[in-house]
Amino acid sequence: MFMNTLGRYFAGRFVTAALGVFFGLFVLLVFVDYIDLLRRAGGRPHISALMLAQTSMFRVPQLLERLMPFCILIGAMTCYLALSRRLELVVARAAGISAWQFVAPALWSALLLGLIATALFNPVSAAMQERAKQLEAEMFGDSSNSLQDASGFWINQITSDGQAIINAARSQQQGVLLTGLTVFRFETDFSFKDRLEAREATLEPGFWRFKDVRRYTLDSAPVDEETLLLPTTLTPAQVRNSFSTPETVSFWQLPSYIRSSESSGFATSGYRLQYHKLLARPFLLAAMVMLAASVSLGFFRFGGVQKMVLSGVAAGFLLYILSKVTEDLSKAELMHPIAAAWLPVFVGGLAGFMALLYQEDG
Numbered sequence: 001m002f003m004n005t006l007g008r009y010f011a012g013r014f015v016t017a018a019l020g021v022f023f024g025l026f027v028l029l030v031f032v033d034y035i036d037l038l039r040r041a042g043g044r045p046h047i048s049a050l051m052l053a054q055t056s057m058f059r060v061p062q063l064l065e066r067l068m069p070f071c072i073l074i075g076a077m078t079c080y081l082a083l084s085r086r087l088e089l090v091v092a093r094a095a096g097i098s099a100w101q102f103v104a105p106a107l108w109s110a111l112l113l114g115l116i117a118t119a120l121f122n123p124v125s126a127a128m129q130e131r132a133k134q135l136e137a138e139m140f141g142d143s144s145n146s147l148q149d150a151s152g153f154w155i156n157q158i159t160s161d162g163q164a165i166i167n168a169a170r171s172q173q174q175g176v177l178l179t180g181l182t183v184f185r186f187e188t189d190f191s192f193k194d195r196l197e198a199r200e201a202t203l204e205p206g207f208w209r210f211k212d213v214r215r216y217t218l219d220s221a222p223v224d225e226e227t228l229l230l231p232t233t234l235t236p237a238q239v240r241n242s243f244s245t246p247e248t249v250s251f252w253q254l255p256s257y258i259r260s261s262e263s264s265g266f267a268t269s270g271y272r273l274q275y276h277k278l279l280a281r282p283f284l285l286a287a288m289v290m291l292a293a294s295v296s297l298g299f300f301r302f303g304g305v306q307k308m309v310l311s312g313v314a315a316g317f318l319l320y321i322l323s324k325v326t327e328d329l330s331k332a333e334l335m336h337p338i339a340a341a342w343l344p345v346f347v348g349g350l351a352g353f354m355a356l357l358y359q360e361d362g
Helices: 005-040 049-085 088-094 099-140 236-243 254-263 269-296 305-331 337-361
Strands: 153-159 162-172 177-186 192-204 207-216 223-231
Touching: 005 049, 005 099, 049 088, 049 099, 049 269, 049 305, 088 099, 099 162, 099 269, 099 337, 162 192, 192 223, 254 269, 269 305, 269 337, 305 337
Parallel strands: none
Antiparallel strands: 153 162, 162 177, 177 192, 192 207, 207 223
16 A cells, blocks of 8 residues: 555655644744743843854754654644545545555654654754754853852762862763853862852863862952863763763664663663663654544544544643653653653554544444
């Protein structure tokens, strides 16, 4: 069915609808994010509108990755409702073609789109997210250097010189480059030594290199230093677990990250979950096609179109809630990452298959 003319026609209609939803959502998210950046950039004349637009373009792809299953769901529903409204499904059924046959091209197309999203789009979105962080650091780096800002990333290190607690507003290059820093240093007897505020810090072998540093002590005035070296025993693999998130790691780099984290004795559940979620993505998109087909293959003359659309949206929302619950359970080490990644795929695919089987074969 997929290789003949009619199969290619159904596949083309589905891909066109899915990509239309994807790019429409992309434009909407860029516009909303651009307005938010304009608000944040108020009062900073050195920030150009072009730089804000470029930052929005780089930030949105990673968000679209999370919304990709909904793009496939809405695209498939739009495709089948349009085919039904134009009576093309009626003609196909009259020619003896079952629902399974004209759903199959969309399933294969969804699997192909999922493979492209995992192998190509994910590495691109991860690289663009890193570039967006660099642009944000250039535009808003000065405003993040505040003691009252308790957000961001934290790490604690203990060396022969004492203890240092590091807070960074933003992380780049998987924790190797930090911006908007506040560091609390303590002596070997854990008495307070000083507080550092720096614009950025780079992890080099054996030490952190801080730039544009202001040092505060209890018994003297603040001192400004252009560069300050802070000894450390941390490695990039160790820093990665505190200053990076699995979503910012490319699919092709995840296996090496998992191995390095295991060899360093750190938990790898987050990276394993992300890796298996990316492996399961093609099948999750196919499951979304099954859900969409189960609620949108009815005939327009029978009515109830609004009910079908709401049913499909509700099914996708419930599947999203299930995926978030399993993700949280996996991060809390209450569920194996493989089970957490593949359970929503299994539930969504089985629900769509059973609903479609009941409709078509009773």
